[in-house]
Amino acid sequence: MTFSIVARSDDGRFHGVAVASKFLAAGAVVPVAEANVGALATQAHANLAYGPQGLALLRTGLGAADVIAGLTAADAGRATRQLGVVDADGGAATYTGVDCHDWAGGLAGDGWAAQGNILVGPQVVDAMRDAWLGGDPGRRFARRLVDALRAGDEAGGDRRGRQSAGLLVVARHGGYGGTSDVVVDLRVDDHPDPVTELGRLLDVHVMLFERPDPATLLDLTGELAAEVAALLTAAGYAPARPGDAGVDAALADWAGVENLEERMVPGRIDPIVLAHLRTRP
Structure with a gap:
């Protein structure tokens, strides 16, 4: 019921997740991230315990693939789960349970993982991958995430339609006044065009909260x-x-x-x- 991209910036400073879904307030459920630790997206029949448990495993130094293996091995409902993880070093992995609703699947590469379920087809994940890999590394990390999410949306996205989107980006001391690690935390909980609205909110966020050049x-x-x-x-x-x-x-x-x-x-x-x-x- 969701498509998402989890990623780390090329310089290793930022981790983040962008997500969209025909589901109320997906941004409150799917993305989890911690500065200098990693990020993950838990979706499909989401196991919300994957968030804190996954971060705890990442803090021990486990790589993304091992984190997924650990989380799913202990979960009797793993066949209905979907998960993407990027670790502190940029290692990435994605998991799709065998009972997730079609179309469901994911792709992962150096520093990124893209996944989705109940999609119009694999072209949604392919579009997110292509947008991420083809993006300008010098562009703001948050904008690159939204660019990739928009590409998935334009490729058809969730086959049930649109409802919500969210964006979470973290970096050590990167938040408001340097007093927080949360750089961006934006949600569109119920909107006819949530990805476009998320982009608009990011524009406002940049104007208000980013430091000048x-x-x-x-x-x-x-x-x-x-x-x-x-x-x-x-x-x-x-x-x-x-x-x-x-x-x-x-x-x-x-x-x-x-x-x-x-x-x-x-x-x-x-x-x-x-x-x-x-x-x-």
Whole structure:
């Protein structure tokens, strides 16, 4: 009832899972990941214990294939389970029980595993594989996962239709303010086009929570500082004191309300923040 891709970034920093299904809130059930440990997707007649148990096995240093062997050997319901695992080193494996509803199957390679059940056919998994392997390694890891999920969706996806999608990405200290390992955790629980909606949410997430590219930052001085001061004043955040420092402080105040604080750099402005400020009424 689900198709998913589990993967590790080429540099080994990120692990993640993207999933879609004709099932309510699949993102609350399928993906599990831990920074520097690995990631897995448990689906079909999902055994939710596979999540914590699989991570525990991965923490011991077991490879993906051995984790699957250990989980399924101890599970009397293994014939109805489906599972994809990628370990800390990028080893990957996928498992499909013999009683999973057709079409069901999976593929795995270095750093990725793609699988699905109740699909229109094997072309769904093939499309996810091709999109992952053909993707730009320099593209954001989360976007590569969504790209692969979208390819599976466009190839037909779940043969029952669409309902939900989810995305989970982890990296050590990669989350909000560096205080969490959860980089992205987005869900579309019930939607007529969940994969497209997941992509839209990721766009918003990137704008609000990713740190700016230092190479693109603009000095908040001169004419630009004057423009920003005028825009902030119009928005009700007039600088409390004159000069560029006053503009910088007012900008930080406005950005905190707009949830853009992760993109703040003292004395400079991110073009994404500037564009957002220019669009505000």
